[in-house]
Amino acid sequence: MNLGCGNAEFSEDMYDDGYKNIVNIDIASNVIEQMKGRNKSRKNMVFEVMDVRDMQYDDNIFDLIIDKSTIDALLCGENSYINVAKMLKETQRVLKDEGYYMIISYGKPENRVNHLERAHLDFEVSIYTIKKDFEEEKDLNKVHYVYLCKKRKGANDKSEKYFDEVIQQLVDQEKMENSLDNDDVNYDDQENDYDEINNYEIPFDEEDLEIENYEYYDKYLNMENKIQDQDLNSKFDENKLSKTITSDKDYNDIKEKLKSKSKNDTLPIINSKIKK
Numbered sequence: 001m002n003l004g005c006g007n008a009e010f011s012e013d014m015y016d017d018g019y020k021n022i023v024n025i026d027i028a029s030n031v032i033e034q035m036k037g038r039n040k041s042r043k044n045m046v047f048e049v050m051d052v053r054d055m056q057y058d059d060n061i062f063d064l065i066i067d068k069s070t071i072d073a074l075l076c077g078e079n080s081y082i083n084v085a086k087m088l089k090e091t092q093r094v095l096k097d098e099g100y101y102m103i104i105s106y107g108k109p110e111n112r113v114n115h116l117e118r119a120h121l122d123f124e125v126s127i128y129t130i131k132k133d134f135e136e137e138k139d140l141n142k143v144h145y146v147y148l149c150k151k152r153k154g155a156n157d158k159s160e161k162y163f164d165e166v167i168q169q170l171v172d173q174e175k176m177e178n179s180l181d182n183d184d185v186n187y188d189d190q191e192n193d194y195d196e197i198n199n200y201e202i203p204f205d206e207e208d209l210e211i212e213n214y215e216y217y218d219k220y221l222n223m224e225n226k227i228q229d230q231d232l233n234s235k236f237d238e239n240k241l242s243k244t245i246t247s248d249k250d251y252n253d254i255k256e257k258l259k260s261k262s263k264n265d266t267l268p269i270i271n272s273k274i275k276k
């Protein structure tokens with residue numbers, strides 16, 4: 001199967017090389033019509049309008065599924081992680097046990113492997129590179145990547161078990177990220193602001209920040225006044241907000257302090273370490 005075939009010549013070249021039994025799917029009906037017209041003479045080549053996130057095929061029927069940049073396209077859109085998780089679930093489902101899903105992508109392993117290793121998937125992943133035919137002068141990425149994913153036996157059961165959980169996690173994550181993105185904040189400015197405050201100790205570990213800082217962060221965003229003058233140093237000390245948090249009690253103390261601050265107070269927040 002060619003997943004998200006577009007109007008590339010990939011499938012017809014394969015057909016002409018002897019691979020006669022190819023199913024092509026794409027969500028764009030105009031593309032599928034164009035491809036049907038172009039390939040009338042290639043019997044047995046199937047073109048269907050279909051969403052890769054919801055395939056109308058039985059389980060375990062394809063030997064090989066090729067994805068040339070379809071995962072890249074989904075990763076560029078809205079709700080990208082969720083869409084990719086759904087696409088990969090479906091791809092795994094319709095693939096035979098020990099069949100191969102081959103992704104040809106411009107995405108580096110650090111931006112792709114995480115998607116292939118989610119809890120609802122069970123692929124054995126090998127990574128290859130193909131040197132690009134031509135390179136733009138500024139193009140630092142001199143290769144295409146091939147992710148060859150072999151479906152392990154029992155993968156569909158794993159998917160049934162963990163898929164809802166994975167989706168829920170991704171929904172929560174996207175919500176969180178959207179709420180941060182919607183706020184009109186210049187992170188660089190904040191970082192500079194922070195640095196100007198005499199390099200006070202940042203009060204959390206990085207791991208703490210991931211979960212706990214959102215509350216602080218929201219508070220910061222709600223404040224109209226920015227950290228701005230030398231006065232701040234004294235306020236900063238005064239409120240002991242630079243204290244390193246070592247226990248739940250410390251954490252709660254600081255939380256209480258923050259709650260009690262008025263809107264006009266400046267808040268030496270820990271924004272420079274906030275992870276987006």
Ligand SMILES: C[S@@+](CC[C@H](N)C(=O)[O-])C[C@H]1O[C@@H](n2cnc3c(N)ncnc32)[C@H](O)[C@@H]1O
Nearest residue numbers: 004005006008026027028051052068069070073
């Ligand atoms: C970057 S293009 C790659 C096309 C082709 N594979 C190629 O190599 O040129 C991505 C393709 O994925 C298709 N696509 C995007 N979202 C899709 C979805 N949810 N279901 C099916 N196809 C989708 C697009 O219509 C487009 O043809």
